[in-house]
Amino acid sequence: MDAALAVDRQTQVAFLLRLADDHLILGHRLSEWCGHAPMLEEDLAMPNIALDLIGQARALYHYAGEVEGRGRSEDDLAFLRQEREYLNCLMVERPNGDFAHTMLRQFWFAAFMHAFWESASTSTDETLAGIAAKAVKETAYHIRHCGEWVIRLGDGTEESARRLKAAAQVLSPYLDELFDGDEVTAAISAAGIAPDPAALRPAFERTVSRVFSEAFLDMPVPAWPQIGGRSGRHTEAMGFLLTELQYMQRTYPGAVW
């Protein structure tokens, strides 16, 4: 079935950009650890995960540009939009904080994305299914790696457990946005292109509770959800992030190499 026929083009582009922006922004945040990680293995691991995310983002931007049909390349979409045009969820743009905060955010994101990609690999949209089939395996590595760290920190020293618990507290208001639905997600899931995010909650919770029980960590009490990224309303961190991300293209417009 031709996915382009099942939903209008604008909806499909918005859906793809949300997904791509999540991956680009989180990949950018993770890359900030390069050279600053607490040990050499982590200094390799975090940029490696960042590469996976940015690679997934590239494939999605490329496809979004094709669907949009206005001749925008993946670089145009990644680097030449205004803050309000980015549609990533708020969790991924949060500053890295400490190592526990970074790892827990990555673990939660991976746990969500794994369920998402697994379902999207049978998408009616063949291109998305191809991207998903690869991403689901890569995401499985991220879950394992970050999950091991969550357990190590939670079951580690008093200090590491305290930091992980604090991270869970700070991050929990941003979780709901992952599962939030609107007319875009409704149209996309009705067309069989991607799952309804709300339906992924049980799978997410299974993955998380397995790791949290080993980490002696409780899921934080649900807090008032922080949302807005999907419609381009971001936290104050986003402007600073984009300033750095877009620096080259803003300073040397059209630069290629």
Add this chain to the structure above:
Amino acid sequence: MSATRGRPGGDSTPLWPAGHLPHKGGDQPVAWLSPITNIEERAVRERLLISPLVGEMAGRPEGGDVGQDVTTQDDRRRRRAFAAASSVPDPEIPCVTVADLGILRSVEIVDGVAVARVTPTYSGCPAVLAIELAVEASLLDAGFDARIERVMSPAWTTDWITAEGREKLREYGIAPPSKASSSIRSLFGQAQVDCPRCGSAETERLSEFGSTACKALYRCTACREPFDYFKCI
């Protein structure tokens, strides 16, 4: 093409006397067709006429000579284009070619243009563009107008690495991926990674993420050597 390779009927002496079976690695000359077939194209066969393995064996059951194909001019051009494209080495693991890795999906001649379909490996592999450029350059070198198409679906998996490619990886010191990555469970089951140097199964994972996006770092507890493991996806 190495200068030491004799070409039957060509300008150098065959590497072994008639009646003796060639040994491993010694029978490449057979990759060339008989001097009276397609000599104008000097087309390389995609498969060796006889198996490259050592020993006495029947040709057909071993995937040897399957008989002469009736080839057309287009077919020969396509084969020549495929041979040119498939000889491109991976930029990060030069011991294997893009064909060994299963990255090169097909080469077709469309309206006189050689169209190579290439599939990216890991999403984050920075070599994707380099590979596409190298395949294009190789086709141009071989005298074709070339175009590269990137294929996203179906997604590449390490299962597509050929048996020959896996053997080359092992010889290079990289443990090839364990087979059957079709389910997530098998990705994380008790996959046994054998040391590519001493063959021992007594190995341990040092780091999930290694020198490139596609590799993890392992250590052999028998010979104590660290080594790369080509991750299964």
